[in-house]
Structure formats: C-alpha cells, structure tokens
Amino acid sequence: MSIIDTDLQSKIDLWFQYDKNPETLIQVQDLVKENNVDVLNDLFKKRIKFGTAGLRSDMQPGWSKMNTLTVLQASQGLAEYYLSINQKEEQPAVVIGHDHRFHSREFAEFTCKSFLLKGFKVYYLNYGDDIFVHTPLVPFAINYFKAAVGVMITASHNPGKDNGYKVYHNNGCQIIPPVDAGISTKILENLKPIENIWDSLENVLALVGKSNILDVYEDITQAYIHKLKQKLIFNELPKVSSLNQEPWFVYTPMHGVGKSIFTKIMKEIGLKENTDYIIPEKQSMPDPSFPTVSFPNPEEKGALNLAIEAAESHNKIKLIVATDPDADRFSLAYYSLKSKSYKQLTGDEIGHLFAYYMLKNGKYEGGMITSTVSSGLLKRLCAVENRPFKEVLTGFKWIGNAAKASNEPVVFGYEEAIGYMFPELLYDKDGISATVVFLQLYEFFDKDLDKVLNEVYEKYGHFKQNNSYYVGRPDQQAHVFKITREWLEENYTGSETKFGDFTMQCYRDLTNGIQYNADGELIECDLPTGSGDMITYWFNLGKNNEIKVTTRGSGTEPKLKVYIECMSLVDGQTATLVAEKMWNTLQEILIQPEETGVYIRSL
Structure with missing residues (x-):
C-alpha cells in the first residue's frame, strides 16, 4: 500500500493551515483518511503555474487546481505586483468580472477582497444577483476607467469542470512576458492568506470602506454598446418585423453569458428577438453544466447542430451565428446555395x-x-x-x-x-x-x-486548412517534440529535404531559437523565441502551390495542435487534397500516435 511521503505530507499540512473553506477542507480530509495517495499527489505535488494565460484548471482542492485558496493567493500576489509598478500617489484600481461557471462568483469575490485589503479601488462588473458578463467587458473597462489591472474569472470554452483566472494589463491587453514572470514571483512571495481575507465581502467592506468598491455593470455595458454603435455599425440591418417575414438569423450563446449583452445591442439597433432573430431555447440561458454539448466550443464538430435544427424548423433560416460561453469567440454556419446544405466555416x-x-x-x-x-x-x-x-x-x-x-x-x-x-x-x-x-x-x-x-x-x-489537434498529456506531447527534433537533426539537409512525398524547404523551432530560410541557410528567428514548444515547416510544391505546417502544445488545454495550410493558385480542391495528404504524412513521420500515446478525440 502506498504511503504519504514527507514532502507530500508537508504540502497537505500547509493546506490545512491556510485553507478555511469547509468544502475543500472536508474533501482533503476524506482523501487523507482513505490514504488515496495517487489523488493526493495529483492535487498537491505541483503548484498551478501562473503564465500569460493566467490560471486555468479543473476545480478541486490542492495546490495544482482552481479553488478558493489558489485564487486568493494569485490575487494577493497580483495586487502586490501592480502596487510595486504603480508609483503614482493616487489609489490604484482594478476591474473584476466573472462568468456563470461553478464557483465563478466565489472566486471573483475573493479576488475583490484581496485587492480591497491591499488598498485598491475595485470596479466590480458583477455587483448583483445573476449578473454575468462577457470577458471583453473587462479589458474595455480597464481602458474606460484607466485601471491598473483587470481580472476575469472564466475558463472560456473549456469543459464545465474547469475554471480560470485571466489577467489584463493596464493597457487593456492580455499580459505578456516579462509581466507574467513578475506576477508569478509576487504570488510565490505572498502565499499566506492575509488577515481578514476569509471574512465575508460585506465585513471586508465594513473594514476598508464601501466607497472602495463600485458597481459599474450598467455604466460599462452602456459605454460598450455606445462605442460599438459609434465605431463598428455602418450598415442598417433588415427588420423583418416591418416586412411580415420569418426571422433571418439564429444566434446561440452556447449556454454562456452572451445573450444578455447581445439582446441589449439588438434592441438598440431595432431588432427584436423571436421576430427578427431567434435564440434556441435550450442554449439561451447561462448553464455551467453545458447540457446540450460535449464541449462548449462552437468550433467543435457538432456544436452548432442544435442551432442548425432551429434554423431548419423556421423555414430554413440561412444564417446561424454563435459565441462561446464567455462570448469572446465567434463562429457561424450558413445555408450554402451551392451545396444545398448548412456549412460551418473555419x-x-x-x-x-x-x-x-x-x-x-x-x-x-x-x-x-x-x-x-x-x-x-x-x-x-x-x-x-x-x-x-x-x-x-x-x-x-x-x-x-x-x-x-x-x-x-x-x-x-x-x-x-x-x-x-x-x-x-x-x-x-x-x-x-x-x-x-x-x-x-x-x-x-x-x-x-x-x-x-x-x-x-x-x-x-x-488558402485551405486542415487544422485539428491530438489529445495528450504534457509528457506525451514532449515525446512528440523529441521525435520531431531527432528526425530534423538526422534528416534535414537543406531546402531539398525529403518528407514522405513532399519536399521540405525550411523550418523554424521557436523553442530552441533555430530557423532556416528557403535556401536552407541558418538565420536569426523572425519571431520571439522561448514561448513553448512550437515548430513550423515550409514545403515547396512548385510555383503554383505552397504549404505551411505548425505543431504546438496548447497553453490552456491538454492538446497538441496541428495547423496545416496549403495555398494553391490553381484551385481550392487541389489545396484541400494536399492539406489532407500532409496531415497523414505528418502523423506517420513525426506524430506517431502509437509510439507517443497522443490520440484524436472521436466525436
């Protein structure tokens, strides 16, 4: 029988010392009683890593997961980082928002409390029951209020078991190096929960003053809609209500937060739900369990099926538009007059x-x-x-x-x-x-x-693509890149290197800072290096065709992503067939699923 070693025990003991959340405390206590060493190792051996994507993981107790304690630790460190770079005399401000996922409100409130106790003014986008915001409101609000930093609690299009902590810099953009490293250092220096952090938000406000948190949902929503209308709406959209016709498009928020802001915008420009457009009832309201889709990502195969069914039932509405659960991504399908069927675009x-x-x-x-x-x-x-x-x-x-x-x-x-x-x-x-x-x-x-x-x-x-991904643990993905680099070292001889039936001209390995030009000469990388495993290859198919391939590990999901694009000056069918052939060749030579263990998820 496995036993809890000294290192693991020390990590568990520290958890019991810091965590005051009854739910996660009981979960860990039960695991210890059961001597479930494998699960405890998974939860406690490693700390969840803060990077340019912030934090993202499944919601469980432990240092490696998303939970109240790791969120408040991240918030304390984040606040300290922005205090350290904010040398102005006035009070720094933070924008905080959250989506509808399980524990999102809880995580957002602990983020609020952390910043309040560190002396920040908080612009809170969710100050009220059943208010969920789409992710882009946070960077918009940073620029609007000239805040020092912003946090959005969301896992975007990840499965319902996940949640995330997304950080925006004072320029309204997602953070990039070296800011992420600076924040990570401050988090590790501020792991001990600060005094009063486990108090309720109301008690914290009684301590620091209610004027330090502002309910800005209505103001920011109206400011966002006003600017969108001013900067991005140039053409009047048809109003079928005045023409006695069927609705002309379907919108699905995919069980996410998009409906509220979308319907407000449509009302502003004169379009009415159920008259000018419809929203499939089963996907219309925020639901963190995402009951009608396996993966709440509108680019996944089959994710728009319910919306397409709704379109078909309304006299074949020709256009379906969709946003992902936190409404920062967009996809669509349309009725193709050419194929006489609905087609989802890449x-x-x-x-x-x-x-x-x-x-x-x-x-x-x-x-x-x-x-x-x-x-x-x-x-x-x-x-x-x-x-x-x-x-x-x-x-x-x-x-x-x-x-x-x-x-x-x-x-x-x-x-x-x-x-x-x-x-x-x-x-x-x-x-x-x-x-x-x-x-x-x-x-x-x-x-x-x-x-x-x-x-x-x-x-x-x-330009035709054959993009997809393999599912694989980090060690399995690392195995793929090990095989890849070994193959390149042994086989790449210049611009005429054979790769199955293809001819590889050159490649670029951004991890190791290696790049060759079209003549097979070693040159300086044309993009920043050291940003994780990513290798790109270029192939020569004659003067009328080109092909580019990239493999990279995902920073937020257990995926090995593959991007293949063929450009043909001849026709689209040629480009499509070449891209498909390249997928198979790449799999055989470099991916090697049987050897590496990565696999394509079947739907």
Missing part, C-alpha cells in the same frame, strides 16, 4: 471574410494582424492592397499588444481559433462585436457567402 475562412469586408466597405482604413498559426491569406491581401500587415506569435496577448503598440492604425486582427478583434472597440478578441460586424457583412455581400469566398480566393489564392 476560423480562417471567417477571418478571410472579415478582412475582405474591411477592405470593401470603405469605412476601415488601416492594417491587419494575424498570428503565425493563422492563414497566410491576410498577408497576401495586405500586400496586394498596400495595407500594413504584421504577423505575431500565437495568442491574442500578442495580437492585442501589437495593435496597441502600432504606430499605424490597425482595423482588424484575428486568430484561426475563432478569435476576432476590432481595435476601434478594444484590444482583445470579442465574439459579440464580431457577431454584430458579421451581420453587417452578410447584408453587405447580399447574403451570398459562397460567391464572396470564391471571389476572395480567385483574387488572392486558394
């Missing part, structure tokens, strides 16, 4: 449409930004149309910060994982503003998305 295809709309509308003057794992079409479009373009590392933290720091105006940024940003409004992805802009786009292009996509590809090239 994140890149939606990005192509947005970029083309930015160009054709005539109201948006400025450049565009994408991440390195997103489609190359925007780079081609901007080159052809003489617009500024920038490619950055994976993640909206890089896209947002690049747009904020740009000397030239930026009108659009996106990442293939259905994230879309309009800097006129805020410097982060936002599913609600993306939905509103797309509704205008749909009308602008006369509701014919098949036609406009074909027009885009005929003009700039047929």
Whole structure:
C-alpha cells in the first residue's frame, strides 16, 4: 500500500493551515483518511503555474487546481505586483468580472477582497444577483476607467469542470512576458492568506470602506454598446418585423453569458428577438453544466447542430451565428446555395471574410494582424492592397499588444481559433462585436457567402486548412517534440529535404531559437523565441502551390495542435487534397500516435 511521503505530507499540512473553506477542507480530509495517495499527489505535488494565460484548471482542492485558496493567493500576489509598478500617489484600481461557471462568483469575490485589503479601488462588473458578463467587458473597462489591472474569472470554452483566472494589463491587453514572470514571483512571495481575507465581502467592506468598491455593470455595458454603435455599425440591418417575414438569423450563446449583452445591442439597433432573430431555447440561458454539448466550443464538430435544427424548423433560416460561453469567440454556419446544405466555416475562412469586408466597405482604413498559426491569406491581401500587415506569435496577448503598440492604425486582427478583434472597440478578441460586424457583412455581400469566398480566393489564392489537434498529456506531447527534433537533426539537409512525398524547404523551432530560410541557410528567428514548444515547416510544391505546417502544445488545454495550410493558385480542391495528404504524412513521420500515446478525440 502506498504511503504519504514527507514532502507530500508537508504540502497537505500547509493546506490545512491556510485553507478555511469547509468544502475543500472536508474533501482533503476524506482523501487523507482513505490514504488515496495517487489523488493526493495529483492535487498537491505541483503548484498551478501562473503564465500569460493566467490560471486555468479543473476545480478541486490542492495546490495544482482552481479553488478558493489558489485564487486568493494569485490575487494577493497580483495586487502586490501592480502596487510595486504603480508609483503614482493616487489609489490604484482594478476591474473584476466573472462568468456563470461553478464557483465563478466565489472566486471573483475573493479576488475583490484581496485587492480591497491591499488598498485598491475595485470596479466590480458583477455587483448583483445573476449578473454575468462577457470577458471583453473587462479589458474595455480597464481602458474606460484607466485601471491598473483587470481580472476575469472564466475558463472560456473549456469543459464545465474547469475554471480560470485571466489577467489584463493596464493597457487593456492580455499580459505578456516579462509581466507574467513578475506576477508569478509576487504570488510565490505572498502565499499566506492575509488577515481578514476569509471574512465575508460585506465585513471586508465594513473594514476598508464601501466607497472602495463600485458597481459599474450598467455604466460599462452602456459605454460598450455606445462605442460599438459609434465605431463598428455602418450598415442598417433588415427588420423583418416591418416586412411580415420569418426571422433571418439564429444566434446561440452556447449556454454562456452572451445573450444578455447581445439582446441589449439588438434592441438598440431595432431588432427584436423571436421576430427578427431567434435564440434556441435550450442554449439561451447561462448553464455551467453545458447540457446540450460535449464541449462548449462552437468550433467543435457538432456544436452548432442544435442551432442548425432551429434554423431548419423556421423555414430554413440561412444564417446561424454563435459565441462561446464567455462570448469572446465567434463562429457561424450558413445555408450554402451551392451545396444545398448548412456549412460551418473555419476560423480562417471567417477571418478571410472579415478582412475582405474591411477592405470593401470603405469605412476601415488601416492594417491587419494575424498570428503565425493563422492563414497566410491576410498577408497576401495586405500586400496586394498596400495595407500594413504584421504577423505575431500565437495568442491574442500578442495580437492585442501589437495593435496597441502600432504606430499605424490597425482595423482588424484575428486568430484561426475563432478569435476576432476590432481595435476601434478594444484590444482583445470579442465574439459579440464580431457577431454584430458579421451581420453587417452578410447584408453587405447580399447574403451570398459562397460567391464572396470564391471571389476572395480567385483574387488572392486558394488558402485551405486542415487544422485539428491530438489529445495528450504534457509528457506525451514532449515525446512528440523529441521525435520531431531527432528526425530534423538526422534528416534535414537543406531546402531539398525529403518528407514522405513532399519536399521540405525550411523550418523554424521557436523553442530552441533555430530557423532556416528557403535556401536552407541558418538565420536569426523572425519571431520571439522561448514561448513553448512550437515548430513550423515550409514545403515547396512548385510555383503554383505552397504549404505551411505548425505543431504546438496548447497553453490552456491538454492538446497538441496541428495547423496545416496549403495555398494553391490553381484551385481550392487541389489545396484541400494536399492539406489532407500532409496531415497523414505528418502523423506517420513525426506524430506517431502509437509510439507517443497522443490520440484524436472521436466525436
């Protein structure tokens, strides 16, 4: 029988010393009584790591999980970090919001108490019963109030067992290095719960003064809607109520928080629920158990099925738009006149449409930004149309910060994982503003998305993706990258390296700072290095076709992500077939599921 070793026992003892939450205390006490060493090791041996994505894990007791104690420790350290860099005499401020997930309100209130007890003014977005906000309101409010920092309690589109702690810097962007390291250090220096932190929020306010926390939900909601209308609404949307017609689109918030803010916006511009649009009842209200979807992510296969059924039952409504549970991501499906069926677009295809709309509308003057794992079409479009373009590392933290720091105006940024940003409004992805802009786009292009996509590809090239992921533990993912680097060391000989039936020109390993150019010469990396495992490969398929492949580990989920894009100047079918063939070749040579243990999740 396994026994609790000295190191594990010391970590458990410290937990009993610090934790005052009856629920998690009892859970740990029961595990100790049962001598459940395997589970205790999982919960206590390692500490949950704070990074640029903040914190994210399943909700259980223990140092490695999301719970009241780890959240308050993170909040204490975060407050200390921003006190250390805020040398102004006036009182620093924090914006705090939360979604509808299990324990989100609890985690947000402990975050409030931590900052209040550290001397901050708190702009609280959820000061009231049953108020849930979508994530983009936090960065919007940071800029609106000129706050020092912001925290959103959400796990975005993760399963219902998870929760997260997302941090925004004083510029309204997600944090990037070295800020994350500085915060992490302060967290580790402030692990002991501060005095009064386990008191109720009311008692803490009685101690520090009620004037130090402000209920800003209504003010920020109205400010957000006003700016969205002012900066992003240029075309009037059809109102079928005056035409005695069926609703013209379906919106699903995917059991998330999107409905409240979305219906407010629609009312402002004259569109009525159940008249101009419908929301599927089973997915309309916030529900942290996500009962109708296996994974509450609108880009997952089958996630929009219920919304499509609702569209079909209303005389085949042609457009379905969706946001993920915290409403910072956007996806869609539409009835294709060409295929006579509903088609869900990929994140890149939606990005192509947005970029083309930015160009054709005539109201948006400025450049565009994408991440390195997103489609190359925007780079081609901007080159052809003489617009500024920038490619950055994976993640909206890089896209947002690049747009904020740009000397030239930026009108659009996106990442293939259905994230879309309009800097006129805020410097982060936002599913609600993306939905509103797309509704205008749909009308602008006369509701014919098949036609406009074909027009885009005929003009700039047929860019087709085969993006997906393997599920795997960190050690299994590390095994894949070990095999990959060994293969490259043994086989890469320059720009004519054979890779199955393909010819590899060059590659870039951002983890180790290695990059070769198209001639097979070692050069300096064109993107920052050391940001986790990510390797990109370029292949030569003749003058009319190009292919780019990236493999990387996810920073927030147990996924090994694979991005494959083929550009063909010939036709889309060629690009699609080549991308599919590359997936199989990559799996055989580098991924090796039977050897590494990673697998493709079946739906």
